[in-house]
Amino acid sequence: MEKKIKVMTVFGTRPEAIKMAPIVLELAKFPKVITPVVAVTAQHRDMLDQVLNLFHIIPDYDLDIMAAGQTLFDITSKAMMGLDSVLTEEKPDIVLVHGDTTTTFAGALAAYYHQTTVGHVEAGLRTNNKYSPFPEEMNRKLTGSLADLHFAPTMTAQENLLRENVSADKIFVTGNTVIDALHKTVRDDFVFDNALLQNIDFENKRIVLVTTHRRENLGEPMRHVYKALKQLTEEFDDVEVVFPVHKNPKVRVVVNEELGHLAKVHLIDPLDYEPFANLMSRSCLILTDSGGVQEEAPALGKPVLVLRDTTERPEAVSAGTVRLIGTDCQRVYEEARQLLTDAQAYSHMSGSCNPYGDGMAAQRIIQAILYHYGIVAERPDIFKA
Ligand code: UD1
Ligand code: UDP
Numbered sequence: 493m494e495k496k497i498k499v500m501t502v503f504g505t506r507p508e509a510i511k512m513a514p515i516v517l518e519l520a521k522f523p524k525v526i527t528p529v530v531a532v533t534a535q536h537r538d539m540l541d542q543v544l545n546l547f548h549i550i551p552d553y554d555l556d557i558m559a560a561g562q563t564l565f566d567i568t569s570k571a572m573m574g575l576d577s578v579l580t581e582e583k584p585d586i587v588l589v590h591g592d593t594t595t596t597f598a599g600a601l602a603a604y605y606h607q608t609t610v611g612h613v614e615a616g617l618r619t620n621n622k623y624s625p626f627p628e629e630m631n632r633k634l635t636g637s638l639a640d641l642h643f644a645p646t647m648t649a650q651e652n653l654l655r656e657n658v659s660a661d662k663i664f665v666t667g668n669t670v671i672d673a674l675h676k677t678v679r680d681d682f683v684f685d686n687a688l689l690q691n692i693d694f695e696n697k698r699i700v701l702v703t704t705h706r707r708e709n710l711g712e713p714m715r716h717v718y719k720a721l722k723q724l725t726e727e728f729d730d731v732e733v734v735f736p737v738h739k740n741p742k743v744r745v746v747v748n749e750e751l752g753h754l755a756k757v758h759l760i761d762p763l764d765y766e767p768f769a770n771l772m773s774r775s776c777l778i779l780t781d782s783g784g785v786q787e788e789a790p791a792l793g794k795p796v797l798v799l800r801d802t803t804e805r806p807e808a809v810s811a812g813t814v815r816l817i818g819t820d821c822q823r824v825y826e827e828a829r830q831l832l833t834d835a836q837a838y839s840h841m842s843g844s845c846n847p848y849g850d851g852m853a854a855q856r857i858i859q860a861i862l863y864h865y866g867i868v869a870e871r872p873d874i875f876k877a
Pocket of ligand 2: 703765781782785
C-alpha cells in the first residue's frame, strides 16, 4: 500500500479554530490515504477550548502558550520553539495554517524551516496597508510568501495572489470554511442556554450585537464606539445591545468603564460559537471589527457596520450588506441611527448574500490536497459566488 499523506493542521486562536474545524473533520473522512495530526499553539486558551469542545476536536499537541499580556514576540517565539519539536517528531508531509494570526505566521515559518510543504487556508486577502490590520496584513502576506498551496476563499483573493506572481496552478478557489461551520450551526429552533439570552425579548426589542478586539482599535477608538452605543440605547427605547466581550483585558477595561453601568447594554463573556451564530441570526444589526463576523453576517442577511478603516474583505461591501465606517463616535452613531430609523436603508443592507462560501470549502481543500499528491486526477471545482 502507498504511504499515507500526513497532514498537520496548526492553529491557535478562536477564529482559526472555527475555520479549521471543518477541515479537521473532513480530513478524518479519508483514513486510507490521510493521517491527520492536530497541533494547537493555544495562543488563545479559553476561546480556543470553546471551539475544540463544540467540534469535539482533541489536539494531538497542545503547546499551551497563552499568557496574560502576551506580546507579539512572546507568541512568535513560544510558538516557533514548540512547533520545532512537534515537526521534528511528526515529520508531516504538509502543514496547513489558516489566515493571519501570529500563530499562522509562526506555523508557516516553522514548517518552512523544516522544509515542509505549507498549505495556506484563507489565502490572498489584502488591504495592502501593512499597519491595518496590524499585524494581520503582514502575517497573511508573509504566510503567503512561504506557502506552496494557496486556498483562496474568493476570486478576489485569487486575483490578489496572481498579482503577486503566485503561480495559478498552486491556487485553489474554495470558498471560506467559515460558511461550512455556519451551515452546521444556525437553526430556527436553537434554544440559548445562557439565562440572559433566554430572557431577551427578540420579538419586541431590536438587538444590536457588538464585538471589538482589533489591536489598532484598543483604547480611544474603542471608547468612541462605546460612547456611540450609549447614545443609541438612550435614544431608542426598543434597542438593546448584546456585547460578548473579548477576553483581552485591554478591551475589557474600557468596555466596563464606558458601558458597565447601562441597563440596556448586556455585557457577557465570549459566547460559544453555536449561541453566537444563532444570536447573529436573531439580531437586527451588527457592529464589529471582527474579520469572521463580516463574512458570516451577510450569509444571515444581517447588516454589518465595520468598525475599521480598512477591510481585506471587500466582497460584502460591494454587495451592499457591509459598510466600512471606522470608529469616530459621531459617524458610528449616525450610521447606526440611519439603519434604525430608515426602513429602506435597512432593507437595502439586509438582503442576504453569500460572497464568501457555499459550505463546501473544506471538501474542496481536501480534494486539492489529494490532487496535489496525485491521489485524485481532477482539480476540485472552483467556488463561484
Ligand atoms: C488574536 C489575533 C488576531 C485575531 C484575534 C481573534 C494576533 C497577533 N492576533 O488577537 O489576529 O483577530 O486573536 O480573536 O495573532 N485572552 C484570554 N483568553 C483567551 C484569549 C485571549 O485571556 O481565550 C487574553 C490574554 O490575556 C491575551 C490577550 O487576551 O494575552 C490577547 O490575546 P492575543 O492572542 O495576543 O491577541 P488578540 O487580540 O486576541
Ligand atoms: N465568535 C464566537 N463567540 C463570540 C464572538 C465571536 O464564537 O462571542 C465567533 C464569530 O462567529 C466568528 C469568530 O468568532 O466566527 C470571529 O472571531 P474574532 O472576531 O475573535 O476574530 P477575527 O475573525 O477578527 O480574526
